[in-house]
Amino acid sequence: MSGPRPGNPPAFDESFEVLVIGSGFAGLSAAIEARLAGRSVLVIEKMALPGGNSALSGGLIAVANAPLLARDGIADSPDLLAEDMFKAGHGLNHPDLVRAAAAGSLEAFLWCRDFLGVVFAGSLHHGGGHSVPRIYSPENCSGSVILQALLVKCRELGIPIRLQTALEAFILDGDGRVAGAEVRAGHIFPQAQSGTPRRIGATRGVVLASGGYCQDIEFRKIHDPGLAGALETTNHPGATAEALVSALKIGATPVHLSWIQMGPWTSRDEVGWGVSTMFSVLVGIPHGIMIDASTGKRFVNELADRLSRSREMVAAGRDPMLIVGGRAARQYPNLAQGLKRGAIRRYDTLEALAQDQSIDFPALEATLRHFNLSLRDGVDDEFGRPLAAHERFPIEAPYHLVRLRPKIHYCNGGIQIDAGARALDIASHRPIPGLYAAGEVTGGVHGACRLGGMAITECIVFGRTAGVNASRAKD
Amino acid sequence: MSGPRPGNPPAFDESFEVLVIGSGFAGLSAAIEARLAGRSVLVIEKMALPGGNSALSGGLIAVANAPLLARDGIADSPDLLAEDMFKAGHGLNHPDLVRAAAAGSLEAFLWCRDFLGVVFAGSLHHGGGHSVPRIYSPENCSGSVILQALLVKCRELGIPIRLQTALEAFILDGDGRVAGAEVRAGHIFPQAQSGTPRRIGATRGVVLASGGYCQDIEFRKIHDPGLAGALETTNHPGATAEALVSALKIGATPVHLSWIQMGPWTSRDEVGWGVSTMFSVLVGIPHGIMIDASTGKRFVNELADRLSRSREMVAAGRDPMLIVGGRAARQYPNLAQGLKRGAIRRYDTLEALAQDQSIDFPALEATLRHFNLSLRDGVDDEFGRPLAAHERFPIEAPYHLVRLRPKIHYCNGGIQIDAGARALDIASHRPIPGLYAAGEVTGGVHGACRLGGMAITECIVFGRTAGVNASRAKD
Structure with a gap:
């Protein structure tokens, strides 16, 4: 961790307006919104392939008031989805995040369908814990088509995605603002010290979208010792905790880290x-x-x-x-x-x-x-x-x-954000200047249990919000 | 928070070998052991009275293989107590801490009875979730007699307890070792900025025994939004999270913060x-x-x-x-x-x-x-x-x-320690040099649910261990 160095403005090897850490649904959604807002954007990804768990996902997206539901005459609403989320989450969910996710779910789906051009199947899926069938599935039953559509859009918009580039630590300026990141370029996961240290500046904001820690045996067993040892997981090998830990080290607030979900x-x-x-x-x-x-x-x-x-x-x-x-x-x-x-x-x-x-x-x-x-x-x-x-x-x-x-599938917990995808400080409960977060690295949306189809909804709702708000900062 | 300042050894207003933060069961047990090991010790307490929740407690202490049980021909063992703890804790408990607490429970009780001279009632109490009656209660049904006995012992041993002295931040030396604390002397809780800043050195170790956060509405509602608002609690007003947060800010590992217990x-x-x-x-x-x-x-x-x-x-x-x-x-x-x-x-x-x-x-x-x-x-x-x-x-x-x-009663979560009461770093999972912790500020012993009588057992087992190990450090 790099602490504030009063009087010495940080020196960077290169600089962008918005730096996005992670290239899954949340990170790419953030990057696209930041670029559309006119910002220079860099996405870094520690693995050799983009997408993380998003590349493996089933592509389900839960939508309150899905257009197909009306066809079947079934009533739904953001309130009903929120109620389902609170029930599954044992009431541990943060109400502002639940409301934002439920209210934003329809727009997130329409963005995937109409802006990204993803083709969805013509019937809705009834997922566990949902009151009504409200889940769309891509035609090929795989999240990879949504990821591909995001990658195509990034290419169109000229957003660089730098692979094998791992976050090492956040860089704070003299005012305690997140001003960039120390990274390792040419990183070969999981070799911690591999790659060349570089300092990348972010003049407006950093978006953390690094995913969960289902593959991090040491970390997950601290929070749920029942998940020690070589239990199977659905996750990609890079689903480890280092980036989350880097955020905690600069005062981000841990929430619900012990609520690690098994897929049934x-x-x-x-x-x-x-x-x-x-x-x-x-x-x-x-x-x-x-x-x-x-x-x-x-x-x-x-x-x-x-x-x-x-x-x-x-x-x-x-x-x-x-x-x-x-x-x-x-x-x-x-x-x-x-x-x-x-x-x-x-x-x-x-x-x-x-x-x-x-x-x-x-x-x-x-x-x-x-x-x-x-x-x-x-x-x-x-x-x-x-x-x-x-x-x-x-x-x-x-x-x-x-x-x-059942296999280890999803981390409900992570760092606390507000409904504007701003990471919150553990002492002041106020936004950490310059730091935004979205997706599985955050906690509070799901509480004790995430409903099926809500991960992608969450990634797109808060990813886009993070991209928009990181672009606005320091105007 | 004070980060490392390479090349500038920290300057202190005064220095002790062991600094203990908090004057409840855990803190005073640590202070006594450190003094018995020949160390100079200072206990600081942010409130105007010593003891925190310990002063209010019922004084129950759970003991595996309680001497009175043998009289009744009932079989018990540390393993059976551990099994009860895992069951109540939903298996979230850290096994090494459960074993240490269960195995140490008898000695903790004997220390209270024989070393401190606390008089206990002549029958055992059967607490909820325990397989057998194994809980001792002081004759007057109040933890205050145990606290008084600890205070008397501190006085005998010449251990100063400085009241109205609040932790502001830990001080690290150039090697990242906890070397002392910034405090506010003459602090008037809850006025955050009250008191005079002072820097107290601890040449061997700092023991954090600052208790839980049941009275910290902002903090507790992040971890369990159901506990927002003016819900009643059994706790003293000073049961707030600042000292815990100070530890997290130097890389201590949060565990099970959302498991806040209601007393039934x-x-x-x-x-x-x-x-x-x-x-x-x-x-x-x-x-x-x-x-x-x-x-x-x-x-x-x-x-x-x-x-x-x-x-x-x-x-x-x-x-x-x-x-x-x-x-x-x-x-x-x-x-x-x-x-x-x-x-x-x-x-x-x-x-x-x-x-x-x-x-x-x-x-x-x-x-x-x-x-x-x-x-x-x-x-x-x-x-x-x-x-x-x-x-x-x-x-x-x-x-x-x-x-x-039911009222909000106890924080099962806190910072992670090992069985030697050493605070563990969130990135390396190794001890943070110079930092020890015990009691309600720690997490992992109880998992999802603490059993009755196990708080005092925990405080004395890990408090004494913290005092012993903090005394040994840097020999």
Whole structure:
């Protein structure tokens, strides 16, 4: 960390008006807005490829009052989305951030669709913990198309994205304002000392959009010792805490660091995110059931929030599996790939599935029969899962199976920002001059549990806000 | 904050070998050990009175393998206490700290009894979330006797306790070692700028034992927005976050800051901790029942951990009250005072109680009848409360009532320490040279929920360790 050096204005190797740290959804959204505001912008990225977790994401974006909902005559509002967020978040969410995210969600989606030109599927997904189906998915079920669209826009606008350039420390000027960053150019992650030190100035503002720390075993186990050791994660290898720590070292406020989220839809039969996860998210969970293979019975509302589901899935002795009917399974465009990899398995009869997975067949058959009746009636009398609000397929042959295992997925906590994406100081609770932040590196939006589809919404809402406000500073 | 000033050794107004910040159980335990190790010691305290929350505490101290337990033939062990701590803490606890606290609990108790000369009651208390009765209570049911004993010992040992002296910032030497503190002498809390700046050196170590932040509304609401506003707390007015923030500003690691505990045994009929709380803790909860006045029924295992109980108590529409029989109530030495203040109410008949509090009488009568049968059989078939392990009194006239309201009580989170009470750096995860910490200002011992009686155990175990290790440093 470089402290204030009164009387010595910092000397830089080069200087921009706005410096963005991180090249995922949040960082690129910030960079684009800053450039559109007429600023010179540099994006730095510590890895050899841009995008971080954004490049791996499923591309879901949650939208209050989604245009498609009106078509189906379903009522929604930013208030209802906010209510869902508070409920999943155990009320730990910062109300101003929840309101900004919910109110800005529609514009964030329209920006992706109309300004970036991303093509979304023609139906809405009902994500766990959401009151209504309000989640858009890109046509190919992957966030990479949103990332590509952002990268194309950056190229059009002439925004340089400097890869293998790692933040080393923030540089403060004599007034305690963030005036730039010490970086390592030519950095080879994870070699901490690799690369050449350089000092990059930012005359208007620095936007921190460096993502979460799911891959940082030492850091995450301090905050949740249950996540020590070599647990699997869906994240890219660079999801580590150094940039977050650099911000804390200059007085940014840590919030909710212990709330690290497990994804309740990953497979034990492939590594990381894999190809089965979006199958489970998009068709498996909305149209199938989760059972405990040790009993043949359901054990949870499959559309509960991620925290509730993950906790039930890892309960002692439980062996969670997802069973989906053929009609639903065929909706997933990448089904063949999942079957080929063995992450999704297909059986012609339920008995064959039960036998192959050592599940009590009469118990499993009774579970399916009961759930199919619940589907017909639109009421889940066992776990209160919402069944009325979306298209429903009975679970029928051929049966598709995913053997589930929650993996570490998302850091709900990070540094505190206000609704203007300004990083706040831990002592004064006021903005740290010159420092903005957005995306997974921030905390407070989600509290105890992020809802599906809210990460990209958050990245775009607060990323754009950060870019706009960093451009305005010091006018 | 004072950053490193290479080449300029810090100049101090005065210097000691060990500087202790805070004069509660943890700070005074550290000071005594440092003095016994032959060091010159100064304790500073920002308030006009010593002790902070320790002066208000109930004085309960949890002990694995309490000598009195053996008398009753009940098995206990540090492992069982550790297991109880992990369970209440949702597994967020740091295992090394849990083990150190559990293993050190017996010695901590013996130190209070035999070295400090505190007189404890002749029976053990069964606290919520503990598997067995393992909690000692001073004869007068107040932590003030332990505090007084510590103060007397400090006087005997010639340890100065300088009141109205507030920490302003830590001072680092050129090597990044904590070498002392900027303080304000003659400080008048809460006037931030009051007092005269002074620089106090600490040639061997600084022990931070400044307590929690339950009274710091701005700080606590960042970490748990549900605790915004003028919610009641059991804490003394000086339980604010400035000293914790000073440690974070030099790179101490924040842990579990959002886990702020409500006490499930405070009364809505008196302010703060009051006189009824120890009645509820010591006799009301172990021998009575909690009912929801809106239904006349029990709603929770009264001996569950604090987090579980508080959550149930504040559930929508619930109106929690504690009902205790006469025989149990008379065990509490300060009963008369509680009755006089109206915080404890007495009724000759259950009907009178029900009528006065607008509770459905037949429902309440059925609840009591059922619970008294459960007591007789030793099995709580409703909520699984342990009934077999301690003395049991049927709930009979005269009935005693406390109208409950959880109040903000304790900060489970704080800065990270290792089992040697060394404060750890957020980037390197190694000790910050010269900085030690103990007590409520630290985090990790309790995770999501502290068990009753474990605060004093923690303060004495890690306070003494901090004093010993701060004395050893730079030998």
